[in-house]
Amino acid sequence: MIIKVLGSGCANCKKLEENTKKAVEELGIEATIEKVTDFKQIMAYGVMKTPALVVDEKVKIMGRVPSSEEIKKYL
Amino acid sequence: MMNVISQIFSWINNEILKMTWLSNIIQRLVENVFGLSIKERLGGSLHFFIYDTIKIFILLSVLIFLISYIQSYFPPERTKKLLGNIKGIKGNILGALLGTITPFCSCSSIPIFIGFNAAGLPLGITFSFLISSPLVDLASLLILMSFFGAKIAIAYVVVGLILAVIGGTIIDKLRLEEYVEGYVKEIENVDAEIIEMTRGERISYSKQQVKDVFQKVWLYVLIGVGIGAAIHNWIPESIIQNVVGNNNPFAVLLATAVGIPMYADIFGTLPIAEALFGKGVGIGTVLSFMMAVTALSLPSIIMLSKVVKPKLLAIFVAIVATGIIIIGYLFNAFSFLLV
Numbered sequence: 150m151i152i153k154v155l156g157s158g159c160a161n162c163k164k165l166e167e168n169t170k171k172a173v174e175e176l177g178i179e180a181t182i183e184k185v186t187d188f189k190q191i192m193a194y195g196v197m198k199t200p201a202l203v204v205d206e207k208v209k210i211m212g213r214v215p216s217s218e219e220i221k222k223y224l
Numbered sequence: 225m226m227n228v229i230s231q232i233f234s235w236i237n238n239e240i241l242k243m244t245w246l247s248n249i250i251q252r253l254v255e256n257v258f259g260l261s262i263k264e265r266l267g268g269s270l271h272f273f274i275y276d277t278i279k280i281f282i283l284l285s286v287l288i289f290l291i292s293y294i295q296s297y298f299p300p301e302r303t304k305k306l307l308g309n310i311k312g313i314k315g316n317i318l319g320a321l322l323g324t325i326t327p328f329c330s331c332s333s334i335p336i337f338i339g340f341n342a343a344g345l346p347l348g349i350t351f352s353f354l355i356s357s358p359l360v361d362l363a364s365l366l367i368l369m370s371f372f373g374a375k376i377a378i379a380y381v382v383v384g385l386i387l388a389v390i391g392g393t394i395i396d397k398l399r400l401e402e403y404v405e406g407y408v409k410e411i412e413n414v415d416a417e418i419i420e421m422t423r424g425e426r427i428s429y430s431k432q433q434v435k436d437v438f439q440k441v442w443l444y445v446l447i448g449v450g451i452g453a454a455i456h457n458w459i460p461e462s463i464i465q466n467v468v469g470n471n472n473p474f475a476v477l478l479a480t481a482v483g484i485p486m487y488a489d490i491f492g493t494l495p496i497a498e499a500l501f502g503k504g505v506g507i508g509t510v511l512s513f514m515m516a517v518t519a520l521s522l523p524s525i526i527m528l529s530k531v532v533k534p535k536l537l538a539i540f541v542a543i544v545a546t547g548i549i550i551i552g553y554l555f556n557a558f559s560f561l562l563v
Binding site: 161191194197199211212213215216219 | 335
């Protein structure tokens with residue numbers, strides 16, 4: 150599974166990355182987490198408000214930081 | 225019947241928005257615990273500082289929660305789609321209105337600008353949105369009601385929206401599309417599928433927003449309240465009157481010029497505005513200051529400079545600043561209708 154955290158490096162993006170890592174660890178699944186900071190690439194997903202979470206190229210969350218519990222639903 | 229309604233309204237205004245009860249509690253605290261009269265300087269400042277800080281933090285928590293919940297229905301991706309179908313001045317009006325309910329911070333102005341542009345929205349509509357978004361929202365309406373009363377609050381929102389519509393329309397008519405940065409034009413439009421949130425997710429999002437805003441602005445609020453308390457009790461009225469009061473015909477210009485580079489949101493600006501207003505500074509001058517602080521700031525100008533060329537940026541700043549100055553003088557001239 151490929152997970153991408155979209156965001157230009159704001160505090161919320163870091164928090165989303167942390168929560169995602171936690172969710173992956175707790176579920177014990179194989180996944181790589183990538184950070185996407187380039188505006189062009191972020192816009193290519195149609196996302197206008199960061200942070201966003203992309204799982205296997207599908208946008209799951211836009212413009213907010215869910216808890217690691219909620220993130221587990223999308224993995 | 226009318227009497228009852230007006231009594232209910234004044235109760236809501238005094239107890240819930242102005243929080244008179246809180247003022248009374250703090251008055252008792254200052255007088256009985258600290259042993260200071262609030263009619264005297266030190267007691268008065270202390271009362272202003274404690275009362276305003278608590279009041280602003282309560283308003284901030286309640287209002288940000290409320291507005292975030294509403295905003296969760298209008299992510300910028302949806303706003304983009306809604307605006308895509310409408311052309312002309314109607315588009316500017318809708319852009320200005322959506323600006324009031326779409327979540328916005330200066331950090332998201334770049335993706336919003338690029339996204340709107342890629343979707344083929346006219347430049348003028350994008351700017352109507354960008355002007356109204358930081359300037360007017362539900363929170364600012366309720367906050368202004370709390371501090372200045374309903375008439376001034378409604379007038380502020382209406383002129384703010386008019387400024388956004390006219391500003392965007394002027395930018396549209398000037399045909400400035402060539403002054404958008406080249407790379408912005410190359411980005412293609414992608415419509416993301418909008419993910420509906422559950423009620424629980426909206427609530428947790430709104431709580432998160434309250435926490436974020438709190439962390440971001442608490443210091444500005446304390447500084448603002450501190451300056452407000454100083455104006456309220458320590459700086460002689462004559463000095464304030466001569467610098468930003470009715471004795472200085474350039475007061476509005478000065479208030480706007482000082483406000484533009486400042487970066488704070490409405491919560492940090494209010495105590496200063498309130499204290500100035502209390503010292504008899506014209507309501508137009510006070511509103512110009514608040515509008516200049518919220519609508520334009522150094523960080524937002526720097527952000528925008530990454531997507532538009534200097535000429536368009538300068539025109540944008542000039543239009544908004546001129547609008548704010550005109551609004552200031554109009555409010556001062558017609559203040560007898562509002563105060």
